[in-house]
Amino acid sequence: MIPRSVTSRLVFFYCLLLVALGGTFLFFTVLSFETYTRQAITDNLAARTDEVWNLSQGLLDQPDKLAPLITRRFAPEVQERFIRIRQGETVLYRSGDPASHDFHAADVPLSASPLHPRASLHGNLLLYTRSFTNEDGTYVIDSGQSFVFARTVQRRLATSLAIGLPILLLAAAIAGYILMRRALTPVEVMINAAESYTFHDPHNRLPLVGAEPRIEALGLALNRMLDRLDQAYTHVNRFSADAAHELRTPLTIIRGELELATNQPRPRAEIERAISNALEEMTRLSGIVDSLLTLSRMGSSWGKHAHASVDLSELARETIEQISLLAEEKQIAISVTPAPPVMVAGDRDRLKQVMVNLIDNAIKYTPAGGSVTVQTGAGGDTAFVAVEDTGIGMGPEQQDRIFDRFYRVSTDRGEEGAGLGLAIVKAICQAHGGSISVRSAPKRGSCFRVELPLQAAPLAGAPDALENRIAAAGAAAATQVQN
Numbered sequence: 001m002i003p004r005s006v007t008s009r010l011v012f013f014y015c016l017l018l019v020a021l022g023g024t025f026l027f028f029t030v031l032s033f034e035t036y037t038r039q040a041i042t043d044n045l046a047a048r049t050d051e052v053w054n055l056s057q058g059l060l061d062q063p064d065k066l067a068p069l070i071t072r073r074f075a076p077e078v079q080e081r082f083i084r085i086r087q088g089e090t091v092l093y094r095s096g097d098p099a100s101h102d103f104h105a106a107d108v109p110l111s112a113s114p115l116h117p118r119a120s121l122h123g124n125l126l127l128y129t130r131s132f133t134n135e136d137g138t139y140v141i142d143s144g145q146s147f148v149f150a151r152t153v154q155r156r157l158a159t160s161l162a163i164g165l166p167i168l169l170l171a172a173a174i175a176g177y178i179l180m181r182r183a184l185t186p187v188e189v190m191i192n193a194a195e196s197y198t199f200h201d202p203h204n205r206l207p208l209v210g211a212e213p214r215i216e217a218l219g220l221a222l223n224r225m226l227d228r229l230d231q232a233y234t235h236v237n238r239f240s241a242d243a244a245h246e247l248r249t250p251l252t253i254i255r256g257e258l259e260l261a262t263n264q265p266r267p268r269a270e271i272e273r274a275i276s277n278a279l280e281e282m283t284r285l286s287g288i289v290d291s292l293l294t295l296s297r298m299g300s301s302w303g304k305h306a307h308a309s310v311d312l313s314e315l316a317r318e319t320i321e322q323i324s325l326l327a328e329e330k331q332i333a334i335s336v337t338p339a340p341p342v343m344v345a346g347d348r349d350r351l352k353q354v355m356v357n358l359i360d361n362a363i364k365y366t367p368a369g370g371s372v373t374v375q376t377g378a379g380g381d382t383a384f385v386a387v388e389d390t391g392i393g394m395g396p397e398q399q400d401r402i403f404d405r406f407y408r409v410s411t412d413r414g415e416e417g418a419g420l421g422l423a424i425v426k427a428i429c430q431a432h433g434g435s436i437s438v439r440s441a442p443k444r445g446s447c448f449r450v451e452l453p454l455q456a457a458p459l460a461g462a463p464d465a466l467e468n469r470i471a472a473a474g475a476a477a478a479t480q481v482q483n
């Protein structure tokens with residue numbers, strides 16, 4: 001019954017409202033007209049009754065003189081009026097039938113003498129009755145007027161309204177429909193554009209030309225949402241393509257080595273070498289899978305148990321101690337600048353992973369004879385860790401991309417990793433409400449600086465607030481990781 005399209009629905013309810021308003025208007029107009037005309041005629045009759053009484057003073061006992069006087073003064077028959085003077089049941093004067101024969105004067109009932117003036121309808125006659133008293137007794141004067149004319153006007157008014165209102169209603173409905181269609185056209189256009197949106201052509205946006213400001217605001221908001229979806233989709237696409245590519249290489253090598261070892265009879269040494277190569281690739285493969293898992297888990301569960309107080313200075317010293325063997329092997333001088341405790345709230349293991357990745361990279365990309373320095377400290381409400389090396393460095397274009405997943409500057413620099421280390425570092429920093437930046441120049445070295453919110457008071461003081469902050473950071477990291 002109720003139409004489905006927005007335009008027809010709005011017009012339907014708009015018409016329903018107009019019908020209700022029109023009906024109420026018609027009813028009250030006709031009712032007030034009747035009340036008003038009846039009141040006006042009654043007032044007129046009351047005035048005439050007083051005049052009749054004044055005129056008839058001194059002649060009430062001489063009906064033959066009274067009749068011509070009233071006829072001359074009021075001409076009731078001609079004016080379709082009725083006048084009657086009586087004392088008890090005795091009628092002293094009564095006018096005749098009116099020219100229009102709207103009522104019969106003889107049939108007008110004789111009511112009892114009223115205490116108060118009274119108006120009542122008798123067929124087509126509106127009758128006003130009032131008692132007057134003088135020294136000769138009580139007289140009743142009935143003064144009436146035909147109500148036919150008033151009724152006719154009232155009927156015509158009702159008919160005109162009953163015909164005019166539906167016409168008005170129809171015109172309003174048509175105009176409303178046209179206006180609404182015009183106002184909703186941009187919405188229809190946006191619906192069609194949204195229906196035809198696909199990820200094959202992700203740069204399509206909703207058209208906004210000529211839209212009403214609020215609809216335009218909606219379109220803009222949806223377009224911004226599409227931008228974000230587009231970006232996320234591109235990232236996810238690139239991420240899966242990169243992941244597949246990175247996983248395929250070690251798998252191909254493993255398959256090749258194992259086929260080599262099993263296809264034909266081969267010397268034991270060769271088989272051992274093939275298996276050892278396959279094992280090496282498998283270790284690399286499981287490293288990549290672990291890194292991917294770390295990235296994807298960061299947002300989901302990490303925030304819930306990341307609520308320890310961690311001293312970055314102590315963590316840096318510990319990491320350097322453990323990793324110094326690696327530096328010695330490459331003849332790189334590694335040191336940590338002595339610093340007082342720098343407390344942050346977070347997950348100790350993850351923060352250690354940040355330091356290990358950064359120091360490991362610094363050693364990896366610094367030639368023998370170079371140096372790596374780790375510094376911790378605090379400024380304002382920020383704690384920082386800086387890892388500086390005198391290594392190969394990199395250009396500005398590379399600096400923008402090294403935090404992307406699977407990005408490596410170039411393989412001819414002897415880079416072995418999967419390009420996930422810095423992406424993990426960045427995700428951990430962001431999950432802690434912090435950030436990472438790099439300053440670097442080719443052949444002069446790099447400095448990676450991690451900044452984290454400094455922990456103002458021991459954690460026990462405000463565990464809930466901290467957990468909330470870390471959980472929020474975890475959620476933000478999840479978004480970032482999905483991007």
Ligand code: ADP
Pocket residue numbers: 357361362365389391392393394402407408409410415416417418419420421422423446
């Ligand atoms: P990987 O595991 O391949 O090292 P990362 O995400 O840790 O991946 O690093 C990405 C790229 O950033 C590396 O391939 C390397 O080219 C560059 N890089 C990282 N750290 C340094 C550094 N200290 N000096 C020069 N280049 C670096």
